Amino acid sequence: MAFRLDTLNGITVGIAELNGRLVAENSTILQKTCSDWQQKTPFLVFDCSNLDFIDSSGLGTIVGCLRKALEKNGDIKLAGLNAKVAMVFELTKAKKLFSIFSNAGEAAASFAASPVSSKTQ
């Protein structure tokens, strides 16, 4: 899981690259690491272009991360979902909770366009 910080128009956006499989065995790692990232910035992009597979517990973890981000008036945006990963988001209606972009650059830029995300559930 590579992580870098981008500063656009004065906003610091954290871009996290998720890769491989996000399943029950390793989803707790994301949960812990995500809290560390959120110490640095509440605005995160999860770049999923190298994420092959996600199951319900992986999804649960991402939704958990989003909940924390929203508590801190931040947001998590998703980018580059493959067909299988996208299917899980659709199926569970979790798609409605996230802003989804085709690539990480667009996702990061969208924070700059509307820095204060007024996302409601």
Added chain:
Amino acid sequence: MKSVITLALPCDIRFTRLASQMAANTASLLASTCNADTGNWEFSHAFELAISEAFSNAVFYSTEKTASQKVTITFTLEQHRLMATIRDTNEPFSIETPEPSIENYPERGYGLMLIRTVMDTVSYIRENGENIITMSKQL
């Protein structure tokens, strides 16, 4: 009510037919006591086939090849269910054999595949130096 029939046969290939016919007859006996539908050839054929396979297997892998060695077959007749148990004293083996690959024209290895397909349940345990295969089928 349950009835149990036990048959102890010498471990000799000549008795294969005796074992399988006994199985077929026991199965059709159960079928006829349950209902009038004696035309259910599939039920008796399933036992005829499975016992034929299991018995020849026991003989094929027998260690001593003497008539003193026995293969014991037990039929348990329950309501609408027949259970057959085959015991032999050969070396332990596994019933998880791979299915033969047809392209190579295999001449052996179909036996367990047949048993598994025609029976509802098949299990194998090794106990007190005996291989015990238990199979059952619902009528």
Added chain:
Amino acid sequence: MKTLIAIKEQYHTWVHEAFPAMHPLLLPLCNKPFIEYLIDFAILAGSREVRLLSDGQLTEVEEHCGTGSRWGIELSYANLHPADDQQQLLDKNRKFCGGGRTMILTGYNFISYNKQKSYLDLATIATDTPIASCPGGTITLKGPPESGASEKSPLAPFSITPLDSVQSYFRISMETLQTGSSRYVLPGYGSEPDCSIGKNVIISKTAQIRKPVSIGDNVQILPKTIIGPSAIIGSNVVIDNGCSVSGSIIIDNTYIGENLEIDMRIAAGNTLIDPTSGVSLTMEDPHLLVGIKTWATTAILKRKTIHALAATILLVLQFIPFILLFPLLKLQGKWKDDPYMQETGLAGALAVAISLDRFPLLLKVITGKLDIIGSSSRSTCAGKHSYPDSGPLSRLAVFSYAEAEDWPVNGSDAAIVERFHAVHSTPIKDIGMTIKALINRLTKGR
């Protein structure tokens, strides 16, 4: 006229990949197995003898279709060689054809016909070239035409479409759902058109059903669900609270977890397929999709503790009978280490009735390795289709929910019962279910 239906395996390999548990000839289109459409067409064309030919296994199809008596025809089964051409098919079935008029259907194709029209004239058309064809199959008439063509009614239109992918399967199923009740001979009862509901179906008061819809047998539709429009639900399916299913097919033996939204998808077991792109997603947990429920560790701890307590109580209650009966059974050689002991003799029957055969397993509950009630931990599972045993919800246990419900422990419908309860269980309900399982075993038969 007689009909030969010859389907080579090479045309339906995709079915094995997409729906491994399903025999391709029994794959349901809407709510009816594929092969029955072909048999219906043969009957509409006046065939009273039909023979099915395949180079693969037909045992399952034989079990399903039988001798054909339920359609009032004679149905027989034979085999073909993967390299056979049409002439060879006729040669190999010469006795069946008997030199008379024979219709040959080849390939894995869907025939669209109209049950209200007549196809009887097919027996009288004098042609040797295929009367319909598509990539991978034809409809051909062979042998001398029968006399008695009726001038008045022209032959009704029909066509064949290859069933060569998940995409075509989805499209044809949906079309059949929409037009099926008037065009095809579909099973099931419908008090109104475009809505067919099978046997033993429970629909919650707060569920909404939107036409067109087809629901199979033994289906549970739980509160606040929305089924349809355009939903095909197979048999032995549970749709849990708050789901919506539209424009989708749910294959037999599938559990749909809570709060899921299934739109334009095919769900089969734990696999979800996108019928437009063909992409499929297989979930690790055997229960398709349990929703986004995070598994709180404290809840697991609570469940384990209560289960262990229940196991301790049972251990204490069974201790004396066990001490008395175990040496007796062991000496008689009737005690099996297999927990599902076969009861023999009075002592054995008694031991099984009071569930002593599970006594050694109770210790594993105390150490937390098993649950007191959950999925069957039977080692030799019968049934042709096995379900994966791992995953957070398939909890191996001493007693199974199927036993508590007095459901046959073998088979795929028991798996559905177990999945359902695994999702909806609470520790207190579990205790109740355990008592039910114990009572069921005590009163069973003897």
Added chain:
Amino acid sequence: MTITETSDGSITIVALCGTIDSSTAPELHKSPAIADTLRSVVIDLEKVDFLDSSGLGALVGTLRLKQEAKAAVLLSCMNPRVRKVFDITGTVKLFHIFDDTSAAVEYAATHNEG
């Protein structure tokens, strides 16, 4: 099991009768037409009432040997019980199976030249 051989031109019809299991299957190889790998045969199974995997194995072995020698083995007239054994094991893919012995003989004769 009894074996009856009749010749029809270059093709021999081997009619089997009775039970083919582990005790009788070895007899099959004693039949001259079966043992002669160069000879094309039609094996008529009409009177076979029971076949198990040993019998099936003997037939598959015969097929392999004869095919290597460019001779044919065709099966005819199997009853549903016998067919079931072929069906379950997937060996239907290996054999040419006819419901009529004379059709099998004709087929073998025309394909022998080619």
